[in-house]
Amino acid sequence: MDVTRRQLLAGVAATAVAGGAALTAGPPVADAAPKASGPVPGTGSTDLLVGCGIADITGAIAGQGMMGYSDADQVAAGLLQRCWARAYIIVDRATGERVVFVTADIACLFESHHMGLMPLLRQRFGSRYTERNVNLNATHSHASCGGTAWDFAYSLAAYGFKKNSYEAELNGIYTAIVRAHENLAPGTLSLGHGELHNASRNRSKVAFDLNPGSDRKHFPEAIDPKVTVLRFRQGDNDIGAITWFSTHGTSLTDRNRLIAGDNKGYASYRWERTHPGFVAAFPQTNSGDMTPNLNLVKMHPGGPTSDNKTNCEMIGERQYLAGRTAFDDARQMSRGGVDSIVRYVDMSAVTIDGAYTPEGRPAATTPAMMGAAAAATSTEDNWKSQLPFLKEGTTNPLVSAFGGDRRPPISPWIRDMQAPKFILFPLGIMPPAPWIPQVVPLQILRIGDLVLVAVPAEVTIVAGLRLRTVVADALRIDPDNVLVQGYSNSYTQYVTTPEEYDAQQYEGGETQFGRWTLSAYMQEFHALAAAMASGSPLGRGPAPLNKSGFQPDLLPPVPPDRPVAGRGYGDLLTRPAGRYRTGQVAVAEFAGAHPNNRLRTGGTYLEIQRRDGMSWTTVADDNDWETELHWRRPAGESQASVIRIEWTIPSGTAGRFRIRYHGDSRADNGSTRSFSGISTEFRVG
Secondary structure, three states, rough: OOOOOOHHHOOOOOOOOOOOOOOOOOOOOOOOOOOOOOOOOOOOOOEEEEEEEEEEEOOEEEEEEEEEEOOOOOOOEEEOOOOOEEEEEEEEOOOOEEEEEEEEEOOOOOHHHHHHHHHHHHHHOOOOOOOOOOOEEEEOOOOOOOOOOHHHHHHHOOOOOOHHHHHHHHHHHHHHHHHHHHHOOEEEEEEEEEEEOOOOEEHHHHHHOOOHHHHOOOOOOOOOOOEEEEEEEEEOOOEEEEEOOOOOOOOOOOOOOEOOHHHHHHHHHHHHOOOOOOOEEEOOOOOOOOHHHHHHOOOOOOOOOOHHHHHHHHHHHHHHHHHHHHHOOOOOOOOOEEEEEEEEOOOOOOOOOOHHHOOOOOOOOOOOOOEHHHOOOOOOOOOOOOOOOOOOOOOOOOOOHHHHOOOOOOOOOHHHHOEEEEEEEOOOOOOOOOOOOEEEEEEEEEEOOEEEEEEEOOOOHHHHHHHHHHHHHHHOOOOEEEEEEEEOOOOEEEOOOOOHHHHHHHHHEOOOOOOHHHHHHHHHHHHHHHHHOOOOOOOOOOOOOOOOOOOOHHHHHHHHHOOOOOOOOOOEEEEEOOOEEOOOOEEEEEOOOOHHHHHOOOOOOEEEEEEEEEEEEEEEEEEOOOEEEEOOOOOOOOOOOOEEEEEEEOOOOOEEEEEEEEEEEEOOOEEEEEEEEEEEEEOOO
């Protein structure tokens, strides 16, 4: 159906409501393959199978670039917490429809993950799980491994493609889905809502303020405080939850060198540690302009405190507590069943009807172009910029001092359609193939009352409002029941409103396909939602470009290991003190080996052990928040490794303890050998 500008820009109430669908499952029946997309009758109760699965996806923790800040100096040097993929499967046994939802503790869900996963699922499950009904998304942790994309714009910041980290992430996502499938059993779902006002700030308010008042009135604090929780139960047991909230994964900042899931990873850890066996995901929504660094001090990210790790814990804790509250208040949904639809769109060449532009005039997108403001970085989340002479807000008339008055090597029509952006890197036309994806999957999932608009990008809160509105219009539902699921199935950087784009803040400079990128998404998602409502799929669309063939790694191979001079592998180099109090940090250093020799997926590099009589009990490992593993080369020894393990002793701890390190050395012939090191004992209390 046609939509007017008034409908497209109409607001939705920001007030959270409690609602949800306790969808009750009956006796077990055999699994059914998915049917073609189409409408499902609305009922308050239906037969469901639900399942949850989790798997380790931690890649290389040392010597390789990290992903998120595009900072060549941010090279991993250890581990704060492991990264995880969390998978959820919902099967409507009455129709045979099913959906898979996966959240990964990584910066971006690249097409390399999406395209790499589908053959694995097809080999294991046939046509049961496909690009139509599987959604993959990322928490956007800026403390994750780099080099896992097939797109040069992302891989080169990590010195090329890193096969070890890519395979760890891909295999972990696949394993989480398999475990969720194997966990399927009769169950119920319910939906809860809440608000969280002290875990995000708008880092681009100068752009936000350019939006019409009809949009801004829905966000009085210039943030999206909405918390949405989907609760999973099998019988009387809670098995999992998905908690959506918008805030960036940048609490640990660009000074961090330890792999971790950032604030959302901490929120998951808190819930799962409190409830063993529970699977708790904290995905993003429209978080493009939402920062967790509440102080909003340029090039000095912080808030609530001046310590970034403490901030990560606090912002994660606030999301966890808000999620638990909404989880406890979850209620039955009015509609049952699940549905999904997908279509690939070439975002570099969309002709847009005037109904979807603020001016009411037709427009178009262009090949991807990165602006100078993007290279200037988000100043609220970074300690430094890679190109400090560039500033947010840079537009063509203001950059003659930097050569911006010279005609860039692109067609004039592209420059005009991208105005007022000062184009720095023409990513969409760079050889040998576009440096970011341009043909990308657009997907909509429906789970009972809840509708997810899966966008392969970071969407600002007002852009998200407009997307949710057009999808709700096509489906004839309340926009409050529609969420943007950002960072889904691919990654093309940002989506701002046209008004925000004109400010050319960081987010506008990163909006790749031009001023009307959002308008193109609105048009395409409205058509996709209308097709879902009518049960008439639009077809797959153009095929995405597979770039797996040429993926160079620019780092030299890691040399074989040598122990620290005069020592053997596992030898204790620095002893912990004999006694500690809670809150202090126990430290031990070992003669180690390069951690990337074996990623210890599903295992650990370290254990904190307590003496219990004549035996030792492990009380913490490398996934626990209170432990840190730091790797370094000792001075003058390019093949030796020193492993430093730190344990911040939690309150209530008492007894005798030791620190145990697990490593793997690699010989000249490539063979590896596992070894361990054990510290001296120390007392706590």
